[in-house]
Amino acid sequence: MASTTFLDKTLLAIARITEQSLFSETYADRRGFLQALDIRFQLATFLFILVLISFLHTPRSLWLVYGASVLLAVFSRIPLRFFLMRVWLFVPIFTAAIILPAILNVVTPGDNLWVLVKFSHPVTWGPYRIPAEIAVTQQGLRAGVVFVSRVAASVSFAVLFTMTRRWSDIFAGLRGLFVPRILVMTLSMTERYLFVFLRLIQDMSRARKSRTIRPFSASIERNWIASRIGVTFRKSVEMSEDVYKAMLSRGFHGEFRSINRFDSRFADYLWLATVLIAGGILLVSERGMVR
Amino acid sequence: MHIPDGYLGPATYAAMYAVTIPFWAVASWKLNRTLKAKQAPYLAIGAAFAFVIMMFNIPIIGGTTGHATGATLIAILLGPWAAVIAVSAAIIIQALLFGDGGITAIGANCFNMAVVGALVGYGVYRLIAARSGVASRRRVAAGAIAAYVSLNVSALLTGIELGLQPMLERSASGQPLYAPYPLSVAVPALALEHLLLFGIVEAAITALVIRYIQKNDPDMLG
Numbered sequence: 001m002a003s004t005t006f007l008d009k010t011l012l013a014i015a016r017i018t019e020q021s022l023f024s025e026t027y028a029d030r031r032g033f034l035q036a037l038d039i040r041f042q043l044a045t046f047l048f049i050l051v052l053i054s055f056l057h058t059p060r061s062l063w064l065v066y067g068a069s070v071l072l073a074v075f076s077r078i079p080l081r082f083f084l085m086r087v088w089l090f091v092p093i094f095t096a097a098i099i100l101p102a103i104l105n106v107v108t109p110g111d112n113l114w115v116l117v118k119f120s121h122p123v124t125w126g127p128y129r130i131p132a133e134i135a136v137t138q139q140g141l142r143a144g145v146v147f148v149s150r151v152a153a154s155v156s157f158a159v160l161f162t163m164t165r166r167w168s169d170i171f172a173g174l175r176g177l178f179v180p181r182i183l184v185m186t187l188s189m190t191e192r193y194l195f196v197f198l199r200l201i202q203d204m205s206r207a208r209k210s211r212t213i214r215p216f217s218a219s220i221e222r223n224w225i226a227s228r229i230g231v232t233f234r235k236s237v238e239m240s241e242d243v244y245k246a247m248l249s250r251g252f253h254g255e256f257r258s259i260n261r262f263d264s265r266f267a268d269y270l271w272l273a274t275v276l277i278a279g280g281i282l283l284v285s286e287r288g289m290v291r
Numbered sequence: 292m293h294i295p296d297g298y299l300g301p302a303t304y305a306a307m308y309a310v311t312i313p314f315w316a317v318a319s320w321k322l323n324r325t326l327k328a329k330q331a332p333y334l335a336i337g338a339a340f341a342f343v344i345m346m347f348n349i350p351i352i353g354g355t356t357g358h359a360t361g362a363t364l365i366a367i368l369l370g371p372w373a374a375v376i377a378v379s380a381a382i383i384i385q386a387l388l389f390g391d392g393g394i395t396a397i398g399a400n401c402f403n404m405a406v407v408g409a410l411v412g413y414g415v416y417r418l419i420a421a422r423s424g425v426a427s428r429r430r431v432a433a434g435a436i437a438a439y440v441s442l443n444v445s446a447l448l449t450g451i452e453l454g455l456q457p458m459l460e461r462s463a464s465g466q467p468l469y470a471p472y473p474l475s476v477a478v479p480a481l482a483l484e485h486l487l488l489f490g491i492v493e494a495a496i497t498a499l500v501i502r503y504i505q506k507n508d509p510d511m512l513g
Contacts, residue, residue: 009348017346020389050395054301057462090390091295102471110466127475143466147297150469154296158390167388182319182331183380189335190342190380191388197343218350225349226499227507233340233368233500234508240336244329 006221007209014202020162021195027163032076034164039173041268045275046161052279053153061286062149069156076164086159092152099147103140105131110139167191176262193239197232204228292360292449292481293385293400296393298470300460303452308398314406315379318372337369337377342384349496359496362408362445363438367416367501368511374409399452403445412441425509431498438497439490443482446489450474450481 028035034042049065056062073083102108104116112135123130165173171188175181208224215221299307322330344361366374379401385391392400419433454477457467470477504511 006348006350010346013346013348017389024388047394050296050393051301054297054299054304054395057468095295095297099471102467107472107476108466139464139466140471143462143468143471146462146466146468147471151295151297154393154395155390158296158386158394162388162390170387180319185331186335186338186376186380187384187387189331190338190384193336193339194342194384197339198346201343201346221350222495222499223503225347226496227503229344229347229364229496229500230503230507232343233504234511236336236340237511240329240333243332243336247332 006225007205007212010205011202011209014198014205017198018195021167024162025166027076027078028166028169030077032078032164034072034076034160036267037271038262038264038268039165039169040176040262041264041272042161042165043170043173043177045272046157048275048279049157050154052283053150053157055283056150056286057146058286059145059149061282062146062153064282066149066153066156069153069160073160073163076160078160078163083159083163086163087152087156091155092148095151096144096148099144102147103136103144105133105135105137105140108137108140108143110137112136113138113141172262189243193236193243196239197236200232200235201228204231292404292446293382293392294396294403294449294453296395298393298453298456299396299399300456300469301395302459303455303469304393304395304399307396307402307452311379311398311402311406314375314402314410318375321372322376334373334376334380337365337373338380338384341365341374341377341381347496349492359438359493360404360408360442360445361496362404363412363416363434363441363493364497364500366409366413367434367437367497368504371409371413374413375405378405378409399449403448403452407445407448408441411444412437415440425512426505430505430512431501434501435494435498439494442490442493443485446481446485447478450478453477453481 053062053065056065070080070083074080105112106129112133115133115135117134119130119132119134122132161170168188168191171184171191174187175184216224322334341361344364345358348358362374362378365377369377382392382400382405383397386394386397386400414437416433416437419436420430423429423433451474453470454472454474456469457471457473460468462468472480501512
């Protein structure tokens with residue numbers, strides 16, 4: 001006998017997406033530093049920063065970049081506790097958990113720092129070798145710190161980006177950065193219809209849960225889920241026809257025009273120059289080219 | 292299977308963008324010829340459908356639940372090239388708006404899940420389904436096998452990309468800079484969970500949805 005856990009999880013997943021959407025609208029409307037930038041400049045500089053993070057090799061540089069993201073969050077009037085929780089509760093902690101075995105000499109050989117377990121002799125099995133002493137290595141620990149720092153810095157900027165801009169602005173920014181119009185139009189429409197489908201699934205799941213007195217077998221529940229996916233697909237095909245006809249009736253001929261007007265100011269160019277110069281200095285100084 | 296930012300080095304994520312862009316270009320070209328002005332609403336709603344498939348949790352064993360990625364199912368329902376774009380759009384939205392999967396890793400994630408998921412899945416489905424009737428059981432089996440194979444190929448590629456990092460990207464003192472596990476760990480770790488669990492969930496959902504559509508809307512499988 002199956003429980004209704006699968007319905008609860010479906011409803012919870014939908015609620016999380018709706019919550020994220022609401023938060024992004026709330027903070028994007030505040031009068032903060034990042035919110036005031038021209039979206040094209042923010043998009044371009046954040047992409048540059050994400051690429052820069054991937055080129056950095058030392059924890060010091062990565063934490064400097066991470067620190068910059070925290071400062072930007074403060075100047076953009078994002079509640080700090082909320083921001084730190086959003087960043088750390090997901091990817092970095094998950095990453096820290098999966099990196100743990102990699103700090104041991106089983107994965108990253110090197111100079112032992114702390115011996116955890118001792119065996120009588122090493123064991124070799126195909127490509128796998130378990131040494132006589134399992135220990136945390138200096139090299140493993142350093143690799144782990146660099147990895148988690150990199151992920152934390154990247155996630156921090158990605159979260160900051162989604163929290164400071166309305167989703168419609170992000171798509172407009174992509175258009176301003178010469179991303180093909182058809183792709184931007186598709187992404188923008190996807191975001192809109194996503195919530196129509198989420199509402200549909202939410203209604204179906206709630207209706208099912210409210211009718212459930214005694215859960216059915218897992219097999220019957222799986223068939224019900226499959227039928228809901230089928231129904232969602234049929235509705236999506238019908239909707240695409242209706243939307244296309246509605247677009248045609250409004251004079252659409254296959255060309256996409258945008259009503260967005262971008263307004264770049266001196267501050268945007270100053271921000272761009274600051275990010276490029278600071279990033280360049282950080283990269284060059286890390287590689288030891290500036291003494 | 293979504294690779295986050297920081298797991299792949301610049302050489303790998305740049306190469307994955309370079310590999311994926313031609314597939315997007317071919318898919319756009321083919322869809323432009325067949326769908327013309329209709330393509331934006333058709334693909335957008337296909338992408339929204341690709342996104343929401345992952346919302347459906349199904350009961351597995353005991354209290355555990357799982358969800359499908361749906362790439363093969365969408366390829367069977369919309370066609371392989373529409374699926375490449377629809378699943379890619381869903382992945383891009385997940386990365387840009389929800390922070391699910393890295394922005395630098397969009398190329399790799401789209402290749403693994405959208406390109407391989409859709410093309411391998413559709414290829415295997417057509418191969419097994421051959422000229423069988425729309426209502427035949429062979430189609431259901433074909434969908435299940437195709438979904439299982441394509442998800443496992445996607446997982447294998449993800450494992451290879453992650454497992455290559457310690458070989459490709461090391462510091463001057465020899466430490467890994469990105470995903471630290473070698474191929475001998477990354478590939479079995481990803482392959483095993485998909486061979487034994489997620490692949491079976493994907494196959495089951497794909498088969499059940501095809502069976503439902505056979506009974507209720509057989510024209511959609513035409």
